Amino acid sequence: MFLDLNSKKLYTDNGQLIKQMFCPKTPNWEEFNSIENKPYQRNCNHCKHAVVDTNFFNDKELLEMVKNDASVCFKVSLDQKNVTIIEEDN
């Protein structure tokens, strides 16, 4: 997948938009409440939403998550192996 740092949009490898990353809070993954048997998911300590670590999923699975719940929260780290960081012109 691709993360465009200008628009904060997360795309599949085929260029399909998965989600635009936008969190008004300043989340901290380390402070999130971990969930037993779900290393890929934690609960946000600001809004209690579940935050899914995209490192554990492929494009298709992420698209499916967004389809089922458009408000799903993702975490994308810049050092993830399955993410390519891009910066496209506005």
Next chain:
Amino acid sequence: MLYLNNIFKNRHGFIVFFAAILLFSCNKKPKKTIQTSFKTENTAFQYFIDTTELSKETEKIFSKKFTPIGQKVKSITIYNYNVLFSNKQLEIEKDFIQLKKYNRSGFITDVYVKMEPNLLHEKYHYNSKNQLVKKTLTSKMDGQFYQSSIESYDYTKKKDSVVIRIDSFEGSSYGTPTYNTYAYDLKTNTIDSEFQKIKLSKQDIHYLKKFTRIRNDLGYFEITQKSYY
């Protein structure tokens, strides 16, 4: 063409020509690497560069001109995709701005290492599949211009071996930044995590906060905002 025609006019020239090609293609060079490293107050940088394709003369200059291990530098600036090291406060040059951008259809990543008065410019060309297809080394030293390029190697197919090792930093806004030493091996497509963690000084943190990000696969990563939500 005229030159080639002259060569092929007689049989002797023809044999010499193909013998030269055969000799050239069989002459596999052993891989050579130059290591350079330098330190700020508490931070060590290391840079490994493959010099197999460089001429002896250029290699000599590289070895001689690079800052010896342990020498302190006054400032380090990393500006988006460009990595700059220098003994002086650097100005962002126009070329850097022009070359820093890359996109999904044609990845171009540039890494500049600048140590006054020398400039080393490494340019990485990627295809649409994010495979490294070409690497160009350009060095401008003592007013002279050297260039060497390694054509068409594809690290996903693990053909050739060019090892680029760039120490990089890994830190977060959440706690005390630390730095890791990454060694990215294009041959094995792996990152060697022979890192050691050290605490950074305030000055180091000040520099690091200027960094936007460094792509992980070329030693790039980001320091102030590690993750997006």
